[in-house]
Amino acid sequence: MRRPLVMGNWKLNGSKAMVADLIKGLDAQLAGVEGVDAAIAPPVMYLDLAEQLLGKAESKILLGSQNVDVNASGAFTGDISPEMLKDFGATHIIIGHSERRDYHAESDEYVAKKFAFLKEHGLVPVLCIGESEAQNEAGETVAVCARQLDAVINTQGVEALNGAVIAYEPIWAIGTGKAATAEDAQRIHAEIRAHIAAKSEEVAKNVVIQYGGSVKPENAEAYFAQPDIDGALVGGAALNAESFAAIAKAAAVAKA
Numbered sequence: 001m002r003r004p005l006v007m008g009n010w011k012l013n014g015s016k017a018m019v020a021d022l023i024k025g026l027d028a029q030l031a032g033v034e035g036v037d038a039a040i041a042p043p044v045m046y047l048d049l050a051e052q053l054l055g056k057a058e059s060k061i062l063l064g065s066q067n068v069d070v071n072a073s074g075a076f077t078g079d080i081s082p083e084m085l086k087d088f089g090a091t092h093i094i095i096g097h098s099e100r101r102d103y104h105a106e107s108d109e110y111v112a113k114k115f116a117f118l119k120e121h122g123l124v125p126v127l128c129i130g131e132s133e134a135q136n137e138a139g140e141t142v143a144v145c146a147r148q149l150d151a152v153i154n155t156q157g158v159e160a161l162n163g164a165v166i167a168y169e170p171i172w173a174i175g176t177g178k179a180a181t182a183e184d185a186q187r188i189h190a191e192i193r194a195h196i197a198a199k200s201e202e203v204a205k206n207v208v209i210q211y212g213g214s215v216k217p218e219n220a221e222a223y224f225a226q227p228d229i230d231g232a233l234v235g236g237a238a239l240n241a242e243s244f245a246a247i248a249k250a251a252a253v254a255k256a
């Protein structure tokens, strides 16, 4: 049985006060909620504070990050290494988000390199994949997702997906309020799982596939009712403790 994972990607939002408030609210809202892993990825600047606050509260909330770079140390100005993330207690690291692919020209190969680097350092890659609106309209959704996945599978073997997380995020649904229907998302998740199953049924059966793109408390239950949707990667709604907790609770109930 796959354990659901609901992860909040705070993107470029936050301040010390906001981090403290949000973590306090999340801890209160999520206390006693079983059957789901909840993770947060604040801006890297606030990992230290988040780690301290979670530690003080003896929180069950997992800590993550929104990115990693591909060098361990040395003359790489501005880069962040896996060991630095580990040093602050981050375990779940988002890579390949469409905002990184688009605004920072990150290729499938570069994202795959990050994937391998995280695995090498014992961290959990949360690999984002998904199609643009134009690709969706052209009927290329499954091919795009397969290509993005194959960048990892063909270089590292399908077993590299063991213990990793895949986040299917149709780009046109991110931050737009125009979420994919639960049925459409399920169809793509099933295709993604089938693509992996063609290489290994065991890996496909166990890999957690999250949906991301305008997930809100109002639509969360419908996603989690689908057999191949194992959680969510949440942007906007993760900036409010009550909304994020409601989504996490919906996953716990649906997957119990």
Ligand SMILES: O=C[C@H](O)COP(=O)(O)O
Pocket: 009, 097, 169, 173, 174, 175, 176, 177, 212, 213, 214, 215, 233, 234, 235, 236, 237
């Ligand atoms: O990483 C999260 C996604 O990009 C979804 O963002 P959103 O929930 O604001 O649409």
